[in-house]
Amino acid sequence: MSRLPGRCPEWGLAAVAAAAILATPFAAASQGPQRATDVVLKAAFLYNFAKFAEWPELRPGQAIAVCIVGDDGMAAAFDKTANGQSIGGHAVAMMRPIVTSAWSACHVLFIADTEVRRSVNELSMLRTAPVLTVSDAPGFARGSGIVELYVEGGRMRFAVNIDALQRSGLQLSSRLLGLAKVIRDRDHVE
Amino acid sequence: MARILLSRRRLLPLIFAALLSLASPPVSFAQGGAPDLSQMSIEDLMRIEITSVARREQRAADVAAAVFVITADDIRRSGLTTIPELLRLAPGVDVAQINSSKWAVTVRGFNDLSANKLLVLVDGRSVYNLLFSGVLWDEPDVMLDDIDRIEVIRGPGAATWGANAVNGVINIVTKSSADTTGVLVRVRGGNADQQAAVRYGGIAGASRYRVHAQWTDRAASLLGSGTDANDASQAITTGFRFDRVTRPGELMLEGALTAGRTRALWQNFDPQTATLEPFSRDPSEAVGGHLLGRLTHTRANGGALQIQGFLDLANRDEPLADFSRRAFDLDTQYHATVGGRHDLVAGLGFRAVREHLAGHVGTTLDPAATTASLLTGFVQDEIALFENRLAITLGSQVQYDSESGAGVQPTARAIWKGLPRQRLWAAVSRALKTPALVDRGIRIDFPPQPDPSGLPVFVTTFGNPQAETEELVSVEGGYRIEVGTRGSIDATAFAGHYDHLVTQEPGAPIVALVPSPRVLVTTHAGNLLMATTRGFEIAASWAPTDFWRVDGNYSAFDIVPTRAAGSLDVAAATFDASAPRHKWHLRSSLSRGAHATVNLSVFRVGSLEELRVPAWTRVDLNAEWRFTSRLSAMVVGQNLLDEAHTEFSGARALLAETQVRRGAAVRLRWTFQ
Numbered sequence: 001m002s003r004l005p006g007r008c009p010e011w012g013l014a015a016v017a018a019a020a021i022l023a024t025p026f027a028a029a030s031q032g033p034q035r036a037t038d039v040v041l042k043a044a045f046l047y048n049f050a051k052f053a054e055w056p057e058l059r060p061g062q063a064i065a066v067c068i069v070g071d072d073g074m075a076a077a078f079d080k081t082a083n084g085q086s087i088g089g090h091a092v093a094m095m096r097p098i099v100t101s102a103w104s105a106c107h108v109l110f111i112a113d114t115e116v117r118r119s120v121n122e123l124s125m126l127r128t129a130p131v132l133t134v135s136d137a138p139g140f141a142r143g144s145g146i147v148e149l150y151v152e153g154g155r156m157r158f159a160v161n162i163d164a165l166q167r168s169g170l171q172l173s174s175r176l177l178g179l180a181k182v183i184r185d186r187d188h189v190e
Numbered sequence: 191m192a193r194i195l196l197s198r199r200r201l202l203p204l205i206f207a208a209l210l211s212l213a214s215p216p217v218s219f220a221q222g223g224a225p226d227l228s229q230m231s232i233e234d235l236m237r238i239e240i241t242s243v244a245r246r247e248q249r250a251a252d253v254a255a256a257v258f259v260i261t262a263d264d265i266r267r268s269g270l271t272t273i274p275e276l277l278r279l280a281p282g283v284d285v286a287q288i289n290s291s292k293w294a295v296t297v298r299g300f301n302d303l304s305a306n307k308l309l310v311l312v313d314g315r316s317v318y319n320l321l322f323s324g325v326l327w328d329e330p331d332v333m334l335d336d337i338d339r340i341e342v343i344r345g346p347g348a349a350t351w352g353a354n355a356v357n358g359v360i361n362i363v364t365k366s367s368a369d370t371t372g373v374l375v376r377v378r379g380g381n382a383d384q385q386a387a388v389r390y391g392g393i394a395g396a397s398r399y400r401v402h403a404q405w406t407d408r409a410a411s412l413l414g415s416g417t418d419a420n421d422a423s424q425a426i427t428t429g430f431r432f433d434r435v436t437r438p439g440e441l442m443l444e445g446a447l448t449a450g451r452t453r454a455l456w457q458n459f460d461p462q463t464a465t466l467e468p469f470s471r472d473p474s475e476a477v478g479g480h481l482l483g484r485l486t487h488t489r490a491n492g493g494a495l496q497i498q499g500f501l502d503l504a505n506r507d508e509p510l511a512d513f514s515r516r517a518f519d520l521d522t523q524y525h526a527t528v529g530g531r532h533d534l535v536a537g538l539g540f541r542a543v544r545e546h547l548a549g550h551v552g553t554t555l556d557p558a559a560t561t562a563s564l565l566t567g568f569v570q571d572e573i574a575l576f577e578n579r580l581a582i583t584l585g586s587q588v589q590y591d592s593e594s595g596a597g598v599q600p601t602a603r604a605i606w607k608g609l610p611r612q613r614l615w616a617a618v619s620r621a622l623k624t625p626a627l628v629d630r631g632i633r634i635d636f637p638p639q640p641d642p643s644g645l646p647v648f649v650t651t652f653g654n655p656q657a658e659t660e661e662l663v664s665v666e667g668g669y670r671i672e673v674g675t676r677g678s679i680d681a682t683a684f685a686g687h688y689d690h691l692v693t694q695e696p697g698a699p700i701v702a703l704v705p706s707p708r709v710l711v712t713t714h715a716g717n718l719l720m721a722t723t724r725g726f727e728i729a730a731s732w733a734p735t736d737f738w739r740v741d742g743n744y745s746a747f748d749i750v751p752t753r754a755a756g757s758l759d760v761a762a763a764t765f766d767a768s769a770p771r772h773k774w775h776l777r778s779s780l781s782r783g784a785h786a787t788v789n790l791s792v793f794r795v796g797s798l799e800e801l802r803v804p805a806w807t808r809v810d811l812n813a814e815w816r817f818t819s820r821l822s823a824m825v826v827g828q829n830l831l832d833e834a835h836t837e838f839s840g841a842r843a844l845l846a847e848t849q850v851r852r853g854a855a856v857r858l859r860w861t862f863q
Contacts, residue, residue: 041238048232072611076675099577114252118574121530139488142438152368155236179232 041156042110042149043077046134049147050108051087052173055130058107063093067106070115078110104129111145113137120144130169141183146170159183254583254603254615256282256344256668256682258729262365265334267779267789269812269826269857271383271406273340273362274327278793279777280342281743282682282727283358284769286795286803286838289848290411291423291452293327294838297344297358298684299723299747299767301838303845307356307623307662309347313364313444314521315482315500318354320562321513321545323626329478329504330362331427331448333387333404335374335859338365344727345666345684348621349585349601352539352566356621356662364444367391367398367433372863380855382828383408396436403428411848412834413455419848425450438488445481452476455846456509478504493526511555513547533572535585540565545627552635560627563592579608594624594659616667625657629692629715638708645701647709651694654715658690677732684725691719693759718757719765723749737781744774768838770796770805788813801839807831821860828853 050064058064064087068075075096082092095106100122103109109131111119116137123144126133133145141148141161146168148159159181165172172180258280270276274293278285284301286294296305304324310317317330340362347355371391378385384407391400403426410422429446452474482500489495502517523537546559570585586600601619632653638646666684673679694713702710729743751765777791791810797803809831814824829835834849 041235044230044235045232048235052232072672117525118527118530118533120527139438143488154369155238157236176232179236 038151038156039071039073039077040081042074042136043081045149045156045158046074046078046108046110047082047085047092049132049134049172049176050082050092052176053108053132054171054173055107056169057130058090060089063091064107065093065095065105066108066110067095067097067103068110069097069103069119070112071110074110074112104131106131108132108134111135111137113140116140116144126168127164128167128169132168132170132172133164142185147180157181161185252581252605252607252613254581254605254617255347256666256680256684256727258282258342258344258680260340260342262338265337265340267787267812267814268791269789269810269824269828269855271334271378271385272327273330273332273334276334276340277342277360278775279741279791280340281680281729281775282344282725282745283342284773284795286798287411287850288838288845289419289454290408290421291328291450292454292845294768295325295327296769297342298686298725299749299769300357301768306626307354308358308360309351309355310360310362311351312362313482314484314498315480315502316519319515320543320624321515321547321626322628323354323623326506328423328425328450328452328476329448331404331406331425331446331450332362332364333389333402333427333429335376335387335389336364336370336400336402336431338363338369344682345617346599346601346619346621346662346664348599349587349619350535350568350570352568352587353564353589353591353597353599353622353624356623356660364431366442367400367431368435370400371398372861375860376857378855378857380826380853381409382851382853383855397432397434399430399432401428401430409851410453412851413846413848414836416834419455419846421453421455421848423450423452440484440486440488442484442486443482445479447479448477450476454509455848472509474506474508476504476506478502493524495522495524497522509550511547511549511553513545515543515545517541517543531574533574534570536567536569538567547628554633555628556631556633560593562627565590576608579606581605581607591624593627593630594657597622597624597659611672613670614668617665619662619664621662621664623660623662625654625659629653629657630655643709645707645709647699647711649711649713652712652714654717657692657715658717660691660717661689663687673732676734677730679728679730681728682726684723684727686723688719688721688723690717691721691762692716693718693753693757693762695758713759716757716759718754718759719762720752720754721749721765721767722752723747723767739779740776741779742774742776744772746772764800766798766800768798768801770798772796785816786814795837798838803836803839806835806837808835820862821858824857824859826853826855826857828855 046066050066066078068078075094078094082094085092097103097106100119103122103126111133113136116135123133132147134147134149135145136149141159146161146164150157150159160172160177161184162182163185260276260279264279265276268276268279274285274295277283277295282297284296286301288294288303292303294301294303294305296308300307304322306323310325312330312332317325319326340360343359345358347359351359370389371393374389376387385405387402387404389400389402391398406425408423411419413419425448427446427448431444434441454474480500480502484496484498487495499520502515504515506513519541521537521539523535525535527533541564542561544559544561547555548558549555566587566589568585568587570583572581572583574581583603586598588598590596599621601617603615603617605613605615607613630653634651636649636651638648664684664686666682668680668682670680671678693716695716695718697712697714700710702708725745725747727745731741733739747769748771749767751762753759753762773795775793777789779787779789781787789812793808795806797805808829810828811830812824812826814822816822829850829852832852834851836847836849839847
């Protein structure tokens with residue numbers, strides 16, 4: 001009357017069921033809602049901003065300089081996202097300017113929220129330059145910049161200051177603007 | 191989230207400049223493989239759910255202090271249920287569970303039931319108790335799902351946070367209501383604890399709000415004999431948070447009410463019969479509540495003014511004493527950049543606290559009630575030099591305390607950012623620990639102890655009405671490096687010199703014959719101990735693949751006590767700060783897509799020699815499945831290695847020694863909009 005678990009059919013069945021339950025989430029990994037960390041998302045948004053912006057002075061063959069200031073994680077994520085990509089025949093070149101005087105050479109300039117506060121003066125000098133300034137600093141689009149990334153309900157959103165955009169002489173596609181929360185000077189992102 | 195960081199309190203310029211660049215596996219897709227987000231439309235990007243926030247990866251790098259951040263993701267993966275338990279994840283933090291509802295938590299030594307050199311803040315509200323100096327860890331009953339992050343700052347934070355931030359600061363920051371909309375239901379059941387929590391977050395115009403309720407039942411720990419210690423505890427908390435973002439400011443209101451019942455095996459002394467009642471089984475009843483408001487006004491030039499006030503009420507009826515607290519705090523600060531190079535923060539604060547204690551068996555406080563008021567001012571300037579490659583921070587806190595007088599707590603810090611992906615920092619600081627009210631006016635009659643003479647020895651301890659402020663001068667330095675794109679190391683070394691530490695100075699023994707023959711020994715609190723500490727903390731993080739991450743840390747600590755001339759406190763000569771000399775922690779987190787994670791944690795803590803607690807090892811293992819984006823289940827195993835182990839001795843607090851038991855639990859978490 002040996003009732004060793006291994007010989008008992010119920011145990012075998014239970015083991016199969018347990019294995020199936022354990023394996024299910026692994027097998028189903030590709031389904032369900034898409035999820036990503038916020039740096040990865042921000043990097044992808046940044047890439048899209050570059051894609052839907054038009055610079056008045058971009059020469060054929062010239063690379064689009066995407067500068068990232070004060071956020072190593074973001075730089076690594078953007079490098080991965082935009083590695084080897086090109087937009088309308090322009091290579092995408094990520095740069096990490098060390099000095100603020102180099103900012104005016106950027107086409108897209110991402111500044112980490114931690115750096116915005118001490119860079120108010122430098123940013124104000126870029127007001128009329130064709131540099132698409134982007135940050136995740138709260139109030140950025142209302143204050144010194146053009147595009148502000150923010151999180152709402154667990155999703156990434158962005159706001160565009162249309163007045164600042166006009167001053168810079170840049171154009172953003174209407175498709176992009178249609179998705180943005182459009183604000184004007186002294187307005188506020190909520 | 192960034193909004194909270196900006197509105198945060200003082201070390202801010204430091205902190206929000208950073209929080210751990212180091213720990214960065216810079217980029218990981220929750221999605222297992224590598225879906226190419228660059229090929230996705232912006233409409234699709236806007237539908238993606240954010241799994242974790244990169245504070246941890248990025249921000250702590252530029253802080254000239256030893257900072258570690260426990261993220262919301264770490265909290266969720268840990269399977270842990272209380273704040274002190276979560277602090278086990280950070281390097282350099284000593285966490286020892288005393289019984290089912292009591293913990294001893296400190297940084298860099300001096301641990302106790304009420305470790306008095308660690309300041310703890312919840313959304314800028316101090317939960318450090320001035321009556322006996324320390325934190326009652328069952329008091330901040332925060333719903334863990336609401337926590338955005340826990341910032342653990344090792345080393346003196348007094349220049350920015352004020353007195354009693356001597357060895358470290360724990361800063362618990364909850365999420366903005368904008369990040370907690372919808373409904374969340376969480377239930378957990380297990381042999382060691384059971385918990386149920388409900389939260390609802392909504393939108394009303396420009397405002398966001400949430401309300402929550404949480405019920406917790408913690409099972410009893412074990413006595414050495416393996417029997418139930420009868421120290422089960424229950425708590426129920428309900429709270430809310432309201433955030434209104436309007437032009438050009440932000441308003442935050444937050445409050446909670448908590449009622450709890452804890453039990454502990456107190457070693458109870460009965461002066462009438464002069465016998466030691468082995469255990470008191472009386473429960474402790476606690477009720478408390480707080481209300482906090484914060485207004486932040488940001489100017490177009492980036493300057494930010496913040497005004498914060500809170501009210502805090504608490505009543506506790508314990509077997510040893512009943513005590514109550516009424517606290518009011520008002521705090522303002524202004525943060526601005528001057529000339530592009532100076533990042534200035536300055537602030538003023540006022541606090542009034544009325545503490546009352548009515549002792550029971552063997553415990554009396556004189557005066558029984560005290561109203562202490564505290565006036566603080568601080569200024570801090572972070573100066574950027576050499577094209578931002580070097581940042582120097584100079585700051586000081588000046589305070590006037592109605593109980594202990596004036597104090598100055600300065601700091602000087604520097605961080606070198608000249609090499610890519612590396613940071614080198616150093617700091618010198620002075621910090622003060624003001625005497626607790628019980629340090630001045632307490633009297634405790636301890637249970638009689640047998641003596642070789644055959645007569646029972648009665649020890650009575652008195653406080654010191656002239657108690658002095660304890661002082662620390664600390665030197666620390668650190669180095670951080672990102673190794674490749676997937677690893678990071680953060681190392682810190684420190685040395686500190688403490689002066690005027692509390693001692694118990696014995697008087698000459700007296701033989702009394704009435705009512706029965708006995709030896710009477712009195713001790714009076716003094717400030718006759720000095721100590722030198724030094725230590726080393728290292729934390730590393732490595733993410734070999736997108737779905738596997740390993741974190742580890744190691745801390746070493748050493749203390750050399752020196753009694754001042756005239757001290758008769760023999761025990762002080764062998765004082766070891768109740769901290770282990772060595773400890774390490776390793777955790778692995780393996781995820782398969784967004785659907786399953788398996789987390790393994792190992793904690794190794796060295797022995798506490800003075801308290802005679804042997805070294806112990808703890809292993810936790812849990813697995814979480816996300817059935818849908820709304821429903822997940824976690825199976826948790828805790829303390830898997832042994833049936834039970836002792837982490838601390840409550841003897842000094844008249845508590846019986848208990849053991850932490852093995853635990854298993856299941857957690858279900860359900861969210862919907």
